Amino acid sequence: MLKYSLKRLGQSVITLFIVITIVFLLMRLMPEEGYFGQGYEKLDPIQRETILKNLGLRDPIYVQLGRFYRDLIRGNLGVSIVYRPRVPVAEILKAKIPYSLYFGLGAITLSLLAGISLGILMARSKGKFWDRIGTGYVVFINAVPAAVYYLFLQLYVTNILKLPILFKENNPVSWILPLVSMSLGSTASYAMWMRRYMVDELNKDYILLARAKGLSNKTIMVRHVFRNAFVPMAQYLPMSILLVIAGSIYIESLYSIPGMGGLLVDAIQRQDNPLVQALVLIYSSLSIAGLFIGDILMAIFDPRIKLENHGGAR
Amino acid sequence: MHSISREMEEKYINQHPILSAKDVVIKFNLRGHTLTAIREASLDLYEGESLAIVGESGSGKSVFVKSFMGLLDKNGWVDSGTINYKGYDLGKFKTEKEWLRIRGKEIAMVFQDPMTALNPLKTIGKQILEAVELHQGLRGQEAKNTVLEILRDVGISNPMVRYNQYPHEFSGGMRQRVVIAISIACSPRILICDEPTTALDVTIQAQIIQLLKNLQKKYKLTIIYITHDLGVVAKVADRIGVMYAGDIVEIGTSEEVFYNPQHPYTWALLSSLPQLGIKGEPLYSIKGTPPNLFNEIRGDAFAPRNPRALKIDFELRPPYFSVSPTHRAKTWLLDPRAPKVEPPEAIKKLREQWGSECCGK
Incomplete structure (x- = not known):
């Protein structure tokens, strides 16, 4: 188990390393105009060169990369160059992370609870009313672009339920809609997969044996079906994190939540390299951590996942 | 008349059947059409015997015996006829509560494919324990000891180690032993073996058949074998019922039907x-x-x-x-x-x- 975990951890770190390297290089491919912001027209070529040189952008790319890693290992994320010049990136993020964290964790918890409950409900009433309603919901979420129902929620539901249209930190009611919006996508996928795995398990032979043994349907559901269906669900944890991140980027600006989501779009547009790199580092760490946790959970619950490489017992 | 068959006759003549199915009709609803799978089949089962039901695929062997345990698929039902067991008419049973009095405790079943009949995520010990706790009312160490004894009885060596292993760590034949152990753990009176050896290779088949014979003696079981393998039938059956198109067309002692x-x-x-x-x-x-x-x-x-x-x-x-x-x-x-x-x-x-x-x- 430990060996497997360490191996997976090593793989995760390598993946993270590759992702940030790629992002770092991509940022260097963008046109240089971005670095000067509004004042671009007023600067002459010599001034521009000086600025770029001071930013370290005229050094060979491997020197820049080396410097970036060196700083990163020391815990130094660099300073913002355009967004808020010369302010350390860490400081900018410190103010924003809590909001994104609360909303992110809230949305993941909410979608996990709602999605799995809905999935169980659908599996139990397969082909009947609740299953149809649930399927309708899943199809809707997957077919309609997220922005449409986000806007719909903000414009109409706020009106109907008399909820505030924008986020205000000390008004707990204003947290509801952003949270719900963020969790809609992953709720749908949790429900769909939970239903699917439950139905799969219910059709397996061992359920028949369990019934022949004299176990009640309720016991079979709890002790056999639910647990077995839950194991493959672990692999959807990272996906749900990604969905929530993607949702947060849009939703945070929609409800003017001062979180990280809006910041990423801003930073990319204005070519604030250190800020983008830091944000990408955070987001990709989160998704890779999700993958890692998902795999570890699977290995804990499913004894068939071989932890070491000594061939199967088949 | 033949001497051996006279012995057989005496064995049966004065006995009351422990299970008696009479004129059972079982229907299924399939895409809006009704299919009659069992057409007024009758069967008497006597204490301690081994009855084999033979017939080709689709003759309704499995469906017929599954109706004794309420294990028909959701779209199937007993349309008419009676299945008498201990004063109950199993044919009239509808609710789960009624069936839970029969399943496991009175009638248990061994399935065809041991590769899929076990829950892959539970240790085999736990899966047998479930039956022991439910039907023998034992708890804790006592229950575990019973499980270990049953494992030994079905010929699994080193039961202490095997207890904590998962189904994927067992071979096909060993898994079938575990499935048999689970049904034995229910301490049933009747054991239904639905093609218990079909999925196994020939050498293992003989072992499993021998095992079932031994267990029948030790636990005083009445066994119904369902099979289309006449070789198996010849080895185990006291009586044979031949099934065709949902009816038992001929039934007699093994010798009578064969010769x-x-x-x-x-x-x-x-x-x-x-x-x-x-x-x-x-x-x-x-x-x-x-x-x-x-x-x-x-x-x-x-x-x-x-x-x-x-x-x-x-x-x-x-x-x-x-x-x-x-x-x-x-x-x-x-x-x-x-x-x-x-x-x-x-x-x-x-x-x-x-x-x-x-x-x-």
């Missing part, structure tokens, strides 16, 4: 055994296909495939005719008014063998 078959379907079935083939001639096979169960069947269901069918076979369904107190068959050939029909060569040879054995004694 003195009466129903043309039994003739055809035995004639297709390679052991009875005549050297140099192509092996016999039954022409045609079983009837479509969506349609109502008139007369004898086997008549269209039977080259020796009488005219009445197409008109009227034959009742049971008794050959001996333990042997009866549903065929008009046994009616006193029926013309004399010669059975196939292979069957004649079987009867001769039976006769000579008899005279040799």
Whole structure:
């Protein structure tokens, strides 16, 4: 188990390393105009060169990369160059992370609870009313672009339920809609997969044996079906994190939540390299951590996942 | 009459059946059509015996016995007839609560494919323990000890280690032993073995059959074997029921059915055994296909495939005719008014063998 975990951890770190390297290089491919912001027209070529040189952008790319890693290992994320010049990136993020964290964790918890409950409900009433309603919901979420129902929620539901249209930190009611919006996508996928795995398990032979043994349907559901269906669900944890991140980027600006989501779009547009790199580092760490946790959970619950490489017992 | 069969007769003649199915009709609803899978089949099961039900795929063997445990698929139901067991009519059982009195505790089942019959995410110890706790009312260490004893009984060595292992750590034959252990752990009176050896290779088959025989003695089980493997039948069965198109067309002691078959379907079935083939001639096979169960069947269901069918076979369904107190068959050939029909060569040879054995004694 430990060996497997360490191996997976090593793989995760390598993946993270590759992702940030790629992002770092991509940022260097963008046109240089971005670095000067509004004042671009007023600067002459010599001034521009000086600025770029001071930013370290005229050094060979491997020197820049080396410097970036060196700083990163020391815990130094660099300073913002355009967004808020010369302010350390860490400081900018410190103010924003809590909001994104609360909303992110809230949305993941909410979608996990709602999605799995809905999935169980659908599996139990397969082909009947609740299953149809649930399927309708899943199809809707997957077919309609997220922005449409986000806007719909903000414009109409706020009106109907008399909820505030924008986020205000000390008004707990204003947290509801952003949270719900963020969790809609992953709720749908949790429900769909939970239903699917439950139905799969219910059709397996061992359920028949369990019934022949004299176990009640309720016991079979709890002790056999639910647990077995839950194991493959672990692999959807990272996906749900990604969905929530993607949702947060849009939703945070929609409800003017001062979180990280809006910041990423801003930073990319204005070519604030250190800020983008830091944000990408955070987001990709989160998704890779999700993958890692998902795999570890699977290995804990499913004894068939071989932890070491000594061939199967088949 | 033959001496061995007389012994058999005495064994059965004064006994009351522990389970008695009478005129059972089972229907299924399939895409809006109704299919009659079991057509007024009757069966008596006696304490301590091994009864084999043979028949080709789709003849309704599994469906028939599954109805004794309420394990029919959701779209199937017992339409009429009675299944008497301990004063209950199982045919009338509807709710889960009623069935929980029977399942496991009274009747348990061993399934065909041991590779999929076990929950892959639970240790086999836990899976057997579940049955022990539920039906023997034991808890804690006592229950665990019982599990270990059962594991030993089904021939699993090193039970202490095996207890904590998962199904994927077992081979096919070993898994079937575990499935058998689970059904034994319920301490049932009747054990239904639904093709217990079909999914296993031949050497393992013999072991499993021997195991079931041993367990039958030790736990005083009444066993119903469902199979289409006549080799298995010959090894284990006291009595044989031959099933065709949802009905038991012939039933008798193992010897009677093997050496003195009466129903043309039994003739055809035995004639297709390679052991009875005549050297140099192509092996016999039954022409045609079983009837479509969506349609109502008139007369004898086997008549269209039977080259020796009488005219009445197409008109009227034959009742049971008794050959001996333990042997009866549903065929008009046994009616006193029926013309004399010669059975196939292979069957004649079987009867001769039976006769000579008899005279040799």
